Amino acid sequence: MDKKEILIKINEIFKNILDNEALTIYENTIASDVEDWDSLNHIQIIVAIEKTFKIRFTTNEIHHFKNVGELLVAIESKLA
Amino acid sequence: MLPSFSVLKKNLKNNVDSFKVIKIAILADTASQLVTQAIKGYGIENKVNFEIFEADYNQIDHQIFDPTSELYEFAPDFLIILKSTEHLTKYFYTLDRDKKENFAATQIEYIDALYQTISQKLNCYILITNFIELNDSVFGNYASKVVSSFSYQIKRLNLNLMDYCQNRNKVYIIDVDSQITQLGYRQTFDPKMYFIADMVFNIDFLPYLAKNIYDVILAISGNFKKCIILDLDNTLWGGIIGDDGIDGIEIGNLGNGKIFSELQLWVKQLKQRGIIIAICSKNTEEIALEPFKTHPEMVLRLEDIAIFVANWKNKADNIRFIQSVLNIGMDSMVFIDDNPFERELVKKEIPEITVPSLPEDAAEYLIFLKSLNLFETASFTLDDEYRTVKYQKEAERSFLQNSFANMDDFLANLEMVSEVKPFLGFNIPRVSQLSQRSNQFNLRTIRYSEQELIEISTDSNYYTFSFSLVDKYGDNGLIAFVILNKIDESTLFIENWVMSCRVLKRGMEIFTLDYVVSNAKLNGFNKIIAEYIPTKKNTLVKEHYSSLGFELLPNNQYVLDLNIYKLGTQNFITRI
Structure with missing residues (x-):
């Protein structure tokens, strides 16, 4: 699975958790760009991504994601 | 199957105007937003509108001890107190040995102070979670012998909490410990969620917790199961009595008989606690009665059964007959049958009745039925044990009634x-x-x-x-x-x-x-x-x-x- 496909799947997860069908996120999207992407939703997004891709993030990684792009890189490396 | 958390969350957008309203307040020492969403969503799933006041993070003491708090202004019907074992552990570790040895007792004093304060101002039910009895691996198994160990004190605390509730009619325990034992702590606790967001329940566990709390609230509100209706062939015994004969059905030591003996033992416990047992089977009555009368290894006997219906009619009609004799709500009955066709027919004809989708393997029946917590109750009196006899008399009466013009x-x-x-x-x-x-x-x-x-x-x-x-x-x-x-x-x-x-x-x-x-x-x-x-x-x-x-x-x-x-x-x- 390449970054593009991962991004499509992640978009679905964001739409679902944030309950916003109109939402689109990109590699350079950061939390403050997106309405409702607060810490409560963040943890739900992380758990949903782990479930969808059957991977595990470390607590350290979760604390240091700067944007969606870094999240993608982490997912890609775990899937490799 | 329970709906997932995301289904419960979607429910929050549904219209709840026609639903029964129950006011609940949630106080927690951890982040409880998702628990609140799960409870609210689970209520909507079952046509109950929980109007919820959720206190801000870690405000148990503030909300209870401040007489002007939002809690008292809200005046809930039910107050749910979620105290986490994780936070209690941290606190316990700060104590010296004397205090550790008296930890359970001190905690009960604290809970009593909460209770006394609440009951001066509110006439609500108080639901409090118990604690997870995990060994903290400080003393290993030897902790059982050390009074100042966490393991020892947490077990004692759970026991003391039960004793504390005995004579306090408005205080109920939510048995989270048992739920977590059933599912496994690794399934219910996500360390990441705990350290990042101070959440002690994993997202997948939330529907289970919500259901458990819902069950207790509904039972206290007068909504609970009173009767279990059981099929016979391949449900109460293995095989088909009409084909296999009394010596061929599996019960006791024959074949898979142990499975059915243990199921019957459990059903008999339900009867002793006041659940009415009815039989609904497609069989010739005389043949279906035979094992109850003469099979040496049957646990259930005719005296345990309030109404026995065995004929070749449609099961939905037979259940309606049972309901009319017992004169209880359809929603207070559970129908157990191994045959998916019969289950679907009954579900379709009588939507109010509960019909668990039994697993295919009979060996799984009992653990599955136990996991559903079908028989939550809010009271028990010794009188309950004699309910079956009363309904048997009632059945006799309805036959007699037919004979008088x-x-x-x-x-x-x-x-x-x-x-x-x-x-x-x-x-x-x-x-x-x-x-x-x-x-x-x-x-x-x-x-x-x-x-x-x-x-x-x-x-x-x-x-x-x-x-x-x-x-x-x-x-x-x-x-x-x-x-x-x-x-x-x-x-x-x-x-x-x-x-x-x-x-x-x-x-x-x-x-x-x-x-x-x-x-x-x-x-x-x-x-x-x-x-x-x-x-x-x-x-x-x-x-x-x-x-x-x-x-x-x-x-x-x-x-x-x-x-x-x-x-x-x-x-x-x-x-x-």
Whole structure:
């Protein structure tokens, strides 16, 4: 699975958790760009991504994601 | 299967206008937002609108000890206190050895302080979670021998908490410990969520927790299962009695017999705790009865079964028949059948009844049924054990009733005797239970705790009457009560009138009113005001007061002029 496909799947997860069908996120999207992407939703997004891709993030990684792009890189490396 | 958390979350957008409203407050020492969403969503899933006040993070003490807090302003029907084992562990580790040794006792004192403060201001039910009995690996298995170990103290705390609840009718425990034992701590706790967001429950566990809390709230509100209807072939025993014969069915040591023996043992426990057992099987009656009478390894016997229906009719019709004899709500019955076709048919015909989708492998039946927590209850009295006998008598009565063309002849033949008593220590538990259990013949649907009844019974502005009924088929026990409140020197108000539906259409209503009226006259009253508060379940008594000669006032209120009321219009029941 390449970054593009991962991004499509992640978009679905964001739409679902944030309950916003109109939402689109990109590699350079950061939390403050997106309405409702607060810490409560963040943890739900992380758990949903782990479930969808059957991977595990470390607590350290979760604390240091700067944007969606870094999240993608982490997912890609775990899937490799 | 329980709906997932994301389904529960989506429910939050549904329209809840027509649902029953229950006000709950949630106080937690951890982040509880998702728990709140799960409870709210689970309520909506089941057509209950939980109106929730969720306190800010870690505000248990603040909300309870500050008399001006939002909690008291909100005034919930149920207060849920979620105290986490994780935080308690951290606190425990800061204590010195003396304090550790007294930890459980100190925690109970703290909980008692919470309780005392709450009950001064609120008349709500308090639901508190118990603690997870995990070994913290400080002493290993040896912790059992060390009083100052966390392992030892947390077990003692759970036990002390149960003892604490024994005589406090408004305090209930949510047994989170047992749920977590069932699923495994690694499935219910996500360290990441805990360290990042201070959440102690994994997202996948939230629906389970929500269901458990929902079950307790509903049981306290009078909504619980009273009857289990069981199929026979491949459900209560392995094989088909009509084909395999009495020596061929699997029960006890034969084949998979152990599976079914253990299931029967569990069902028998349900019966002893007051659940009515009914049989509904496609079989020739005589053949289906045979194992209950003669098979040496059957656990369930005919005396355990309240109603036995074996014929070749459609199961939905047979269940309707069982329901009519028992006279309880369809929503208080559970139907167990191994055959998916029968289950679907019953579900489709009778949507209110609970029909668990049994696993394919019979070995899984029991662990599956236990995991559903079908039989949550909010009370238990010793009287419950004898319920089966009462319903067996009721079944006999309904057969006898068919043999009398004239209802009056039938009633006269029943030799009914009633004993009337004010509320006293010994009958208060049963009166309280009747107020919780009765939904149909319940004019104002007020649920009374034992404590409330004790207060009423000693208040001179109240007149209380409880009625028992014995007939030639047996003792029905305490089956009705009336609570009257004095409005002024000449007027009484019927605060509530409740009767068990088992004794409907026996003239008991007239007997009850006769007694209440005679008593009221003796005390110088000349008027009784009454009220019918409609609910979804009590349409049965919509015309109750008008049929007894009360005059209708506005707003479902009624009045009875005692000088006009004619006593003694029936004489089937004798007072002792």
